[in-house]
Amino acid sequence: MGNKKKQILNLIFLLTVFTLTVWAVFKGQDLELIFSYIETADPLYLVFGIICVVTFIFGESVIICYLLRVIGHKVRPMRCYLYSFIGFFFSCITPSATGGQPAQIIYMKKDDIPVPESTLVLMIVTITYKLVLVVLGVLVLILRPVRVMEFLSPVMFWMYLGLALNVFCVTLMMILVFHPRLAKWLMVKGLKLLERLHLLKQKEKRLKKLEASMDRYHQAADFFWSHKMVVFNAFLITVIQRLLLFFVTYLTYRAFGLSEESVVTIVCLQGMISLAVDMLPLPGGMGISEKLFISIFTPVFGAGLLLPAMIISRGISYYSQLTISAVMTGAAHMIIGNKRRQP
Template sequence: MTSKKKKIANTAFLLLVFALTLYSVFKGEDFRAVMRAILKVNPWYILPGGLGVIIFIWGESIIIWYMFRTLKIHEKRWTCFLYSCVGFFFSAITPSASGGQPMQIYYMRKNKIPIPVSTLVLMIVTITYKSVLVVIGLFVAFFQRGFVHRYLEGILPVFYLGVALNVGCCIAMSVLAFHPALAKWIMMKCLKLLERLRILKYKPERTRRLSASMDQYNATAVYLRTHGKVIINVLAITFLQRFALFFVTWFVYKAFGLHGAHMYDVVMLQAVVSVSVDMLPLPGGMGISENLFLIIFRGVFTAGLLLPGMVLSRGIAYYIQLLLCAGLTLFAHLRIGRDPAVE
């Protein structure tokens, strides 16, 4: 598929999912009543919710900036913030967030950052990002049984699937990072099997490219072995980054003037939504995130405020983030690699 056709297909898929999301969420609901409830919220609680989105994006940019410095690459913090916006924007509009990192590598390359270096940095960002979700998912599944039975009975299959997919992803990335030789052997064997089964045609060039790409992970293994303190710091920043976004729902809850639910429950329920949808092949978890919210927060938001709460929480954490990152991605496209002040 050509690049142009792929963009058209991704855009059409995104619009279709968005339309189905609106239909599934608002079918049979009074949209005007929802908007009236949202307009009555306390704006002073919305401000820290919006700040949580900024911290979420800023957190990844600080990690990128910090890791670049350990590799003797001196990028400005603002430029790294633009890299993060590019990543979040393309992750939000592509299935399984598959478009984020390739586009980040593209813009880093425009600033003359070698592809092996950007691949190394973003590989570690992904490992730590997924690791935080795995820790949260396993903690809830094994040590919060009362919490699970109280709130998650209606979504347990989706939750456990999300945990399993994130664990599998972390294991696969850890093999790539810590055992690159084993990973290369597995991938080469899989390629030969696909060729033997005639699923793929034998192409020496494909074999060469796969071998070369797998060799890049040697650098990740070396970096992880020699920068243990850096990895611990990155994990700590990633935890703060992730929870900054989870707290958006708590501020939305307070903005409606609601009381009774504990902060821990609200924040961890939002974390459960993220764990459940992160690996699903939907742009930004669109559709499934909204419906999971309506199921598990039913006992948190009072009658009549559940749907407005979901609209406002999801609107800040995803849709406003999407619009912000879209604008800054456009800015990055126009300036990165062209304006010395941005490099």
């Protein structure tokens, strides 16, 4: 009952933010003119954009499958693909993408993947996912490419905030992954605190179960600590994965016949938007992503094409991702969610 209530509240929040975003973006705009511009976009580039989004989701499934197999779980690639769709769907509809991993863990448990191991694998996925943004942000702020910094100058506060939040998050998760004794100590202390506050009944069985789970987590963490190349390989795959999603904005740029700005400039700008909004408590960075897009890309697309470009770029990179993931999450629920355990 509690989960259903939370899902309803998330849905209401999502629809509220979406409504406010649409109102803020289109207030006072000539919708007929905007859509007439959209009709001029080359559909071939937009098809390539959809392919980039699907490949982006596929990229995470490759990493999950790779990490699970490394620690001894013979999972099928199609199963991992479904886990990825589940993760992206719930990430798209929850603030700060907090719902993705818990949902993935639930479905992976149905496939007999222990929670401590799935948690560790998904933490590594998240670390590499956020680390790509951190590396991009640090490189841009150190190298300060003139053209990129010129476009970013109106929104530097958001860039620094996003970088700081992501560095904090990555550092915390790396401590938990690569210092499993500390992770176990924190979890046990947290459980005892909840019992002391009478939020949980004191049960010796629960404590032993938690300690056993954390011991298994410890073993998996030790394995990854001694196989650093595995984590590095996951990072390299994530670099390609994230660049594919940022590339959607460049495809949108080319769809309108524009070519003055380089692919590197456009991809860097879109990556910096992702860095800025990634940790903010908004589903899919909705609202702030549109605001930053308008602030950064006005001189790139020009006033006339700006809103049509934003609709297409966000429509492909976020809303098509949400729609496709929703459909596949429904399929995953039928395939995995209703799986009956053999006696």
